[in-house]
């Protein structure tokens with residue numbers, strides 16, 4: 001199944017967390033699973049905080065990009081539209097809140113699940129949980145806001 005991020009136009013596919021065109025990024029892939037969205041990501045040894053556990057910034061980054069993708073997908077679904085139809089829904093992070101409930105073990109795949117809990121105007125609130133070995137280790141709330149037309153106007157050349 002195509003991931004949401006596979007439908008991002010090239011111009012917005014350079015994000016460190018989710019851009020498929022960023023060779024140095026996480027390149028997360030998010031899909032629907034019923035009313036939830038799911039991303040799986042396996043950390044590398046260099047994603048360490050203290051030995052054996054994942055750096056919290058990575059956890060936040062995964063929650064962030066999983067949630068902005070969820071916001072876009074939820075808007076398309078609410079409108080009954082496919083991901084490639086116009087006008088496009090493009091979301092950036094207005095607010096990112098993360099609660100670190102337990103240390104996240106680094107040795108294995110992480111599962112990130114999200115749900116759009118509020119859609120209002122240009123804003124989508126997404127609640128997301130991150131699990132390691134089936135245990136919820138972090139919980140996030142993201143306010144995703146549709147990109148204004150002038151967002152990133154005249155950007156510098158993207159990283160390759």
Ligand SMILES: CCCCCCCC/C=C\CCCCCCCC(=O)SCCNC(=O)CCNC(=O)[C@H](O)C(C)(C)COP(=O)(O)OP(=O)(O)OC[C@H]1O[C@@H](n2cnc3c(N)ncnc32)[C@H](O)[C@@H]1OP(=O)(O)O
Pocket residue numbers: 004005007008009012013015017018064065068069072073076083088089090091092093094095120121122123143145146147148151
């Ligand atoms: C599924 C398929 C999709 C296919 C195609 C899609 C294309 C994909 C597009 C892109 C993907 C790639 C990108 C991923 C991104 C990854 C995550 C990042 O790293 S993003 C970078 C970090 N974030 C910023 O740099 C934002 C900087 N901030 C801003 O530009 C503005 O502050 C912005 C846009 C966030 C809001 O500004 P305003 O003027 O446009 O909007 P106002 O009117 O203030 O707010 C609208 C609503 O949002 C709430 N809101 C705004 N900011 C909030 C905040 N910080 N906390 C809580 N609520 C907030 C407001 O209260 C308001 O809600 P009320 O209508 O009143 O209910």
